[in-house]
Amino acid sequence: MSQKTSSCQYIFSDVQQPNLPLIHGKDLSCIFEGTQRVVAVNEVNFGIEEGKITAIIGESGSGKSTLLRLIYGLAEPATGEVRYRGWLVPTRKDKLIPGHDAMKLVSQGFDDLNLYAKVWDNVASQLPNTDLDRKRNKTQEVLAKLRMDHLAQKRVADLSGGEKQRVAICRALINDPEVLLMDEPFNQVDAAFRDDLQQDIQQIVKDTGLTVVLVSHDPAEVLAMADYLIVMKNGLIVDQGNPTELYYHPQNPYTARLLAKSNVLTAEQASKLAIDAKGLIAIHQEAIQFEEASEGKYWVKDSKFRGMFTELIIGNDELTLHAVQFPAKAIKKNTRINILVSSVHHFES
Template identity: 75%
Template sequence: MGKQANSCQYIFSDVQQPDLPMIHGKDLSCVFEGNITVTAVDHVHFGIEEGQITAIIGESGSGKSTLLKLIYGLLEPTSGEVRYRGWLVPTRKDKLIPGHDAMKLVSQGFDDLNLYAKVWDNVASQLSNTNLALKASKTQETLERLRIDHLAKKRVADLSGGEKQRVAICRALINDPEVLLMDEPFNQVDAAFRDELQQDIQQIVAETGLTLVMVSHDPAEVLAMANKLIVMKNGKIADAGDPHALYNWPHHPYTARLLAKSNILQPNEAKILGIETEHPIAIQQEHIQTELNLNGNYWIKDVRFRGFFNELIIGNEEVTLHQIQFPRLDVKKNTRIDILVTTYHVFEPKSI
């Protein structure tokens, strides 16, 4: 990936700050003024390392898409700053056409695609005509990399959502950006083809050293792909770190619910299960075992079919838990049971 121009082209007073992550946010906020003032991003700090896949995850309205646009320079921060390789990221007030030169953004709505042009033309149009042979070979190579060379002569309007997504990614990658930003990249991709596209993107990152920052609301996507997670809640960063660590040892109950659909219990609820703790705990659904007992203190409140497993709603009048039952067994509502919790995670007071 070729080195891109620094922000001194646009922000003449800027001085490069050394020893920062590739993308660095400091005290970053974005407030939208209107009939109602909305703080979309609220004084966040973060670092994104080069050559990795970083996923920003959170519920709808958590601020994740706004953060992505701040990173790209589409939005002007209300306070704080974003730096790329130590230089300030230029925004609309600094550039006629916003967006950092080293980055490309693939949005949810395929806004940049010409729906009535062919796939080939959509991708090739991103290259100049100074070397037509190179333009043709680079276009062909990029289409093959995303496995859509067979669609080259089709109109974009005639493609499925997943195929359009691949065209959009081709357009973004053909000029070899250093950073690819993707907003909900798999929303319109059929489940059957989602894994294949995820694997292709991971391979591109591994082969080229591309830095990928993606926004998602789906834990399954980010746990499968990301090297690092940034978890957002109400405009703030609730958690950040390695996906495996955050799944098993989250710092915030919100993270536990979001990534693992964990049961969050207060100390008085945990005591009902025989767990003595002074702080809230998280119990993952897969860490609960049940045994049939006609005289048990708990019962099965509901059985929900989830495909290859059942989700059991269990407990008593004082506590309710969700449990993954795998392999699936034929159990009935109101069946009396005993509950055994094999593992749980205790939250530190500062996390709540």
């Protein structure tokens, strides 16, 4: 792995700070000035551990891609700092060619790919010609890891979106970076092949100790592969921690809605379900059961077939809830039901 991890060659006044996570952000902000002033990232603090997959998740416009650019050094902080191994990450004002030497960024597009060159040439071109045997062996090795060796002689222009994404990742990995940054890496990957690519990245992390930071808006992606989540909303980090912990015990209602599509209710709404609450609560869709009852207080307002399960919208004139029915069964609209809730998460006031 690359060892160019000090910023001293770019920021001569910098002093290494010990006992920090691999990547550490402190009071970090990014502001875009224009016809309208936009605070893309607003005084956030975070730590990213080495050898783990960290996912930054949020809705569009939440600031997650800007945070990724700040980590890499492509964006200039308005306040605060980003440190890598205790050293400041140099930015555009410090380096002629921005981007940290120990990191590689794979963006949403494929701007850096030569579409009319072969897959092999796109990847091999990242290595010098000083050692041709190493260049050939290393290219073969990286293509094999990402299951692209059988397409080595195809033009990139003739590949699918998912295959192009794999080529872009191969190009990023061939020089053994310490950190791989990925912005919406699975956007153009067909659902059928998404799991394979996620598993390949997880295996590379396990085999090499690579640190991965990825941006996503899809909870299914990050819950399946991330070791740590950073949840963003309107430029702020509203939650961060272990994915399982955040799924079942979120600190913020936004996290519950984003990760679990939870029903977030006020204390007054909760009381209608005979739930005693002092503030907001979250009820996951899978925590709602129901039974048909001719005199039930609630009814099925709508249903959507989702394959293995059915998504139901249930309630009455005062309350609407979303629930899942597994295994999927046909149920008629307006069927009267009683609602049973198996678990509730209470948010702190």
